[in-house]
Amino acid sequence: MFYIKTNKFNMKLQLSLLQDMVTRPKYAFTQIASQNLSSWPAFILIILTMQLFYALYFNQVDMPWLVDYTVNTSLGQATPAEKQQLSQRLTEETIRLSASIGSVLMLVFYxxxxxVYLNVITKLDEQNTDGFKDWFGFYWWVQIPAVFQLLLSSIVVLVTDSSQTPLMDLQITSINQILGLTPEDKFYSFAASFDLFSLWSIVLLFYGLSVRTQLKTSTITNICIIPFIFMLAFSLVFG
Structure with missing residues (x-):
């Protein structure tokens, strides 16, 4: 559940879960369920690493260049006058806030x-009694790979020589490193954001559902694949 239970909080156990998420994810989710562990540590860890990454990035990036890059990629084929108008409104502070705060809000929205999706779909298991709050807490454990992805991206920021690197290019494990799509391509946002750590989250989702429900393996697999298909469709329509 997404609340703190001080009598259940065990720092050593919480830290060991990070290792278990890599080596034995099913055991990790069994521990979370049996110990009724709070998801607050996972949530806080994700947010802190996210803010660390943005702090490092904005400390290094050439902000005037980033403003111009954001304007050009956002407006695409717009006229120079339209781009100039947006450039005047899009300040460096606006970009900082939209990235550091907007990304948190977007993550919470997801x-x-x-x-909601898991709360509805897991009703296929008549014995499962988890509600929305339970699944909201569960979500943050599934997102633990984001911590490792953000730390890796932070290392890339520290070792790169260029001060003119787009945010998306810092995800060196994304499938766009293979596809080489540009911001003008429909699937660019999906390809640039979906990486090995996203696959890891899908694996964690699978094992987590196998622990919390009595659903068949094939059903759980389909539950995990549907969001992936939705993201592809969203990129096709709005990309």
Whole structure:
């Protein structure tokens, strides 16, 4: 559940879960369920690593260049006058806030959507009594790979020599490193954001559902694949 139970909080156990998420994810989710562990540590860890990454990035990036890059990629084929108008409104502070705060809000929004989806779809298991709050807490454990992805991206920021690197290019494990799509391509946002750590989250979702429900393996697999298909469709329509 997404609340703190001080009598259940065990720092050593919480830290060991990070290792278990890599080596034995099913055991990790069994521990979370049996110990009724709070998801607050996972949530806080994700947010802190996210803010660390943005702090490092904005400390290094050439902000005037980033403003111009954001304007050009956002407006695409717009006229120079339209781009100039946006450039005047799009300040460096606006970009900082929209990235550091907007990304947190977007992550929470995805968590809400995913929780609603899991709350509905897991009703296929008549014995499962988890509600929306339970799945909202569960979501943050599934997102633990984001911590490792953000730390890796932070290392890339520290070792790169260029001060003119787009955010998306820092995800060196994304499938766009293979596809080489540009911001003008429909699937660019999906390809640039979906990486090995996203696959890891899908694996964690699978094992987590196998622990919390009595659903068949094939059903759980389909539950995990549907959001992936939705993201592809969203990129096709709005990309």
């Amino acid at each position: 968590g809400l959507i995913t929780s």
